[in-house]
Amino acid sequence: MSRLIQTLAILLALLATPGLANPAIADPAPQSPLILISIDGFRADYLDRAISPALSALAAGGVHATRMTPSFPSVTFPNHTTLVTGLVPDHHGIVNNAFIDPAMPGPFSMASKEERWWGESTPIWITAERAGLHTGVMFWPGVSVAHGGVRPGLFHDYDHAIAPDDRVDTVLGWFDLPADQRPRLALVYFEQVDTAGHNFGPDSPQVDAAIRTIDTAVARLIAGLKARSIHANVIVVADHGMAAVGPDNLVLLDDVVDLTAAHVVFDGTVIGFDPAPTPAGKAARRALLTRAPHMHCWDKHAIPADLDYGTNPRVPAVVCQVQTGWLAMTRAEYARSQARHPGLEKGAHGYDIHDPAMGALFIANGPAFRRGLTLPPFPNVDVYPLMATVLGITPHSGDGHLSDVAAALDTTVHDR
Numbered sequence: 322m323s324r325l326i327q328t329l330a331i332l333l334a335l336l337a338t339p340g341l342a343n344p345a346i347a348d349p350a351p352q353s354p355l356i357l358i359s360i361d362g363f364r365a366d367y368l369d370r371a372i373s374p375a376l377s378a379l380a381a382g383g384v385h386a387t388r389m390t391p392s393f394p395s396v397t398f399p400n401h402t403t404l405v406t407g408l409v410p411d412h413h414g415i416v417n418n419a420f421i422d423p424a425m426p427g428p429f430s431m432a433s434k435e436e437r438w439w440g441e442s443t444p445i446w447i448t449a450e451r452a453g454l455h456t457g458v459m460f461w462p463g464v465s466v467a468h469g470g471v472r473p474g475l476f477h478d479y480d481h482a483i484a485p486d487d488r489v490d491t492v493l494g495w496f497d498l499p500a501d502q503r504p505r506l507a508l509v510y511f512e513q514v515d516t517a518g519h520n521f522g523p524d525s526p527q528v529d530a531a532i533r534t535i536d537t538a539v540a541r542l543i544a545g546l547k548a549r550s551i552h553a554n555v556i557v558v559a560d561h562g563m564a565a566v567g568p569d570n571l572v573l574l575d576d577v578v579d580l581t582a583a584h585v586v587f588d589g590t591v592i593g594f595d596p597a598p599t600p601a602g603k604a605a606r607r608a609l610l611t612r613a614p615h616m617h618c619w620d621k622h623a624i625p626a627d628l629d630y631g632t633n634p635r636v637p638a639v640v641c642q643v644q645t646g647w648l649a650m651t652r653a654e655y656a657r658s659q660a661r662h663p664g665l666e667k668g669a670h671g672y673d674i675h676d677p678a679m680g681a682l683f684i685a686n687g688p689a690f691r692r693g694l695t696l697p698p699f700p701n702v703d704v705y706p707l708m709a710t711v712l713g714i715t716p717h718s719g720d721g722h723l724s725d726v727a728a729a730l731d732t733t734v735h736d737r
């Protein structure tokens with residue numbers, strides 16, 4: 322065979338392979354797009370406040386969970402990465418909002434965009450792009466990170482100044498593109514409910530106001546899809562819940578251990594220490610493991626198995642879970658926080674993943690899903706295989722189990 326004929330034969334074989342997109346051939350039955358909405362810090366029981374009619378309608382007409390269990394630690398970047406990779410933080414490598422990697426210059430922060438930090442896992446938008454599906458991401462941790470040169474076809478880096486309705490309008494605008502450019506997978510993120518929870522506490526009128534604002538944005542998205550005759554599958558999630566913090570519930574870590582002998586890698590509600598390999602460091606480790614107040618500390622290799630944490634080199638040597646409603650900080654970090662805002666924050670997360678106060682929102686609605694079903698609590702690693710199934714793409718192996726959430730799928734409907 323000549324080289325040309327060989328090439329043509331390969332091309333024809335590729336075109337005949339199911340799952341490979343061929344823009345030259347019109348899709349006989351356009352498939353529903355999947356839209357993943359994250360409302361940061363939307364505790365599952367906020368839905369019961371009956372102040373979010375759009376979310377309640379999605380839940381009533383679809384599937385929702387009594388709550389979804391976050392992965393450890395119950396903070397934002399690790400859990401957003403879990404939702405889109407199906408891996409627990411120990412396995413996807415974003416082990417906290419800030420951390421260090423002993424093999425790399427650092428530290429990692431929420432502004433870090435280099436592939437070296439994010440490359441231990443592959444988000445679903447990359448897998449979808451590689452499978453030939455268009456994707457659009459309106460904010461998500463790691464959104465602009467290239468994985469082997471691949472990025473979402475449409476995306477925006479996080480900008481808190483862009484109002485919720487404008488984020489929605491950007492996503493809707495993607496569905497006004499020519500048919501062969503519209504996203505099959507779109508993601509959109511809102512931080513306002515979390516911010517109000519931290520600043521004013523989960524039971525504050527400010528949280529209720531933020532819930533109403535985001536519900537209005539969700540209603541705008543649903544109405545915009547309807548106006549375009551788009552029958553989308555919509556999944557609404559949160560990354561974690563929110564717990565009230567007592568006004569005096571502060572542990573100053575300097576009072577617990579000699580911080581010159583045990584470096585604090587991260588603090589707040591989950592504490593990471595790297596004790597020095599010295600007698601003073603060993604004494605600091607012993608003090609943490611035996612008598613740290615309002616927290617429970619473990620050597621990284623002895624963290625309870627259900628937390629799935631501690632094998633990644635990025636996890637510090639000693640990890641402490643702070644008691645719900647408390648904060649633990651270095652004196653220096655506390656001073657910095659006082660310069661920004663006097664007093665402790667009124668709400669926090671990062672607490673025990675099994676505490677219902679950390680339980681996250683989960684709603685799924687659309688042609689792929691059953692109607693009127695309530696699921697018992699399930700871990701958020703399951704969202705990824707559910708999304709891959711709805712999109713019809715092959716998921717990479719992960720920590721989630723489709724079987725946990727398969728009841729959500731409407732198996733009688735083929736046009737997903």
Ligand SMILES: [Zn+2]
Nearest residue numbers: 361362397560
């Ligand atoms: Zn968050």
